[in-house]
Amino acid sequence: MRYLEITVPEGKRRAVLDVLEDEGIDYVVSDETSGRGYAAVVRFPLPTRAVEPVLDRLRRAGIGDEASVVVINAETVISEEFATLRNQYSRGGKKGSRTSRQVLRTKADELTPPFPIYAVMLLISAVVATAGLLSDSPAVVIGAMVIAPLLGPALAANVGIVTGDDRLKRTGFVYQIIGVTAVVVASIALAALARVAGLEPAGVDIVVATELEERVAPNLFSLAVALGAGIAGILSLTRGFSEAIVGVMIAAALIPPSAAVGITVAWGMYGAAIGAAALVIVNLLSINLAALGTLWVAGYRPQGLFEVSPTRRPTYVYATVFGVALLALAAPLAGVTLIDFQTTELESATEEEAHGVLADPAYDHLELEDVAVELDGNYPIQAVDRVLVTVSSREPGPEPGLADRLYEEIRPHGDGSLVVEVQYVVSEERGEGTADDAESQQAAVRSAGGS
Template sequence: MRYLEITVPEGKRRAVLDVLEDEGIDYVVSDETSGRGYTAVVRFPIPTQAVEPLLDRLRRAGIGDEASVVVLNAETVVSEQFTTLRERYSRGGQTGSRTSRQVLRTKADELTPPFAIYTVMLLISAVVATAGLLADSPAVVIGAMVIAPLLGPALAANVGIVTGDDRLKSTGFRYQVVGVTMVIVASIGLAMLARIAGLEPAGVDIVVATELEERVAPNLFSLAVALGAGIAGILSLTRGFSEAIVGVMIAAALIPPSAAVGITVAWGMSGAAIGAAVLVIVNLLSINLAALATLWIAGYRPQGLFEVSPTRTSTYTYAAIFGVGLLVLAAPLAGVTLLDFHTTELESATEAEVNAVLAESRYDGLEADEVEVELDGDYPIQSVERIVVTVSSSEPGPVPGLADRLYEEISPHSDAGVAVEVQYVVTQQRGGNGDQQVSIRSADGP
């Protein structure tokens, strides 16, 4: 329930009261004596679902922006007339507390912090996220998501689109672009300092050694987080769910990938940086597209006679931009997804072939320890470079012909030119306690 207070401009008192009486609203009217061009103050309770249609009707009656409208939450209303009004607006099962678009604008604006605070919080988030990724610490990365104030801008931009609020729209988009850019730049600076300080693992791929791998080679499943965040963000705004939890979800789609761009740029890994940057842009488009579609489907749009068509055109235009951009940039993600499927199938087929070969009598005493499909590290779209089969044996040295035999069986399942390497782990039995100790590791290839 809501409690409205309307300060009525001179000459509009009768028009306002006629609308309220026609709606069956029980109101209280007081004379306004400040001498500022107002004639009365009208106060009345109203069901939440009725706020938006009532304000639209008042606007059509000529009550424009010169009137002052205050919308408050009402805990309880004891009135037979109000009960009748609530039942009328609840027909058709519409019993939910759908927020009016006027209140929606205010809530979206309130969730967007002042730019100075926004900047400071994002810089802190960038530092924490970069440190968490370099330290390979999921807990620290999650902390960075909690800090980032990205919910407000994402929602404000799309609320501005569907309600025709150009100021809210431009503020939302500007905050999003500036925020992501700021995180990337800050991450580059911090990663450069980390590299100069000698934190780079010697001879180790920084992507493999940290939490970066899933961000520099994203697949189509990455879209689920961003799309879900956009939808959940709008629902939290319109239905009163927890904005804090949804804010973490939006930050999860943007902060770690943005920090990954900075780290890979600092490490001079252009391919990995491109992969992370594609993920950032795709997530931005996904969040905005999902939020825009959810708002439009929920019916948030101007209802005036002259407002619907221009706003519908603007919404369709932005939806087309988001959708086309998403389809174009999703192509690399589809390639990574196909590679993931291929790698999984190849690993499964290789394990089956290795077990079948080692089951032959001439290879008694050999056991398959591990099968690993290694990629070439050419981010963001990699390819299979080699297949490493680890075999345990009680005898030292490679088994003649085993590598060639495995290659013959595995090669039909793999692409041309993929190498098959067999590594031998020779084990020795310690006296009495049954423990095994790895003593020799050697490799063989076809």
């Protein structure tokens, strides 16, 4: 429920009261004697869903920007007229607390902080996210998401589109672009300092060693996070859900990938940087497309019947641009997804075939320890580099013919360039019982087969 107070300009008193009486609204009116060009002050309660249509009717009756309108929350209203009005606006199952267009603009604007604060908070978030990724700490990365003020700009841009508010739209898009760019630049600087300081793990791929791997080779499932964030963001704005929680979700789609771009650029891994940058752009497009679609489906339009058509066209244009760009970028993500599926299938088939080969009585002294499919590291779209089969034996040395036999069984599940490598580890017999110690002599002997 809402409680409205309208300061009515001179000459508009009768028009306002006619609208309120026609709507069956229980109002209180008092004369305005300040001598500032106002005739009266009208106060009345409204169901939340009635705020937007009533204000639109008042505007069509000639109550423009010169009037002062205040909308506040009301805890309860005890009135027969109000109960009738609430039933009227709940007709057809339309119950709920949908925020009016006027309030929606205000809330979106309030969620967008002043630029200096926005910039400082994003820089802090970038530093924390970069440190969290380099130290492989999920908790620190989550902390970076919590402090990133990205919810407001994402919502403001799309609220501005569907309501015809050019200032709000421009602010939202500028904040988003500058924000992501600032995170990338700050991450490059911090990661470069970390590398100069000698924090790079010697001989270890930085992508594999940290939380970066899932962000430099994104797949189609990454879209779900961003699309869900955009929809949830608008619902939080229009239905009164917790904006803070949804803000973390939007930050999760943008801050870690942006920091990943900076880290991979600083490490000179430009293929990985392209993958992370693609994820950032895809997530930005997904959030905005989902938010725009949710607002339009929810019925948000500019005030006045004659303003719907001009605003419908730019809304369709923005939706088309977002959608086409998203489809274009989804193609490489589909390639990564396909590789993921193929890798999983190959690993499963390899394990099955290895168990079948080792079931031969000739290999009773061998036991399958592990199966791994390793990729070539050519980000963002990788290929299978080799299949590594680890077996354990009580005696060191390769088993003659085992690698070739495994290769022949596994080859039909891969392509012609598949490489199969067999790694042997030595197990020891201790005390009265037998215990396998696979770590006692790691990689004692290796044999490889392939073509």
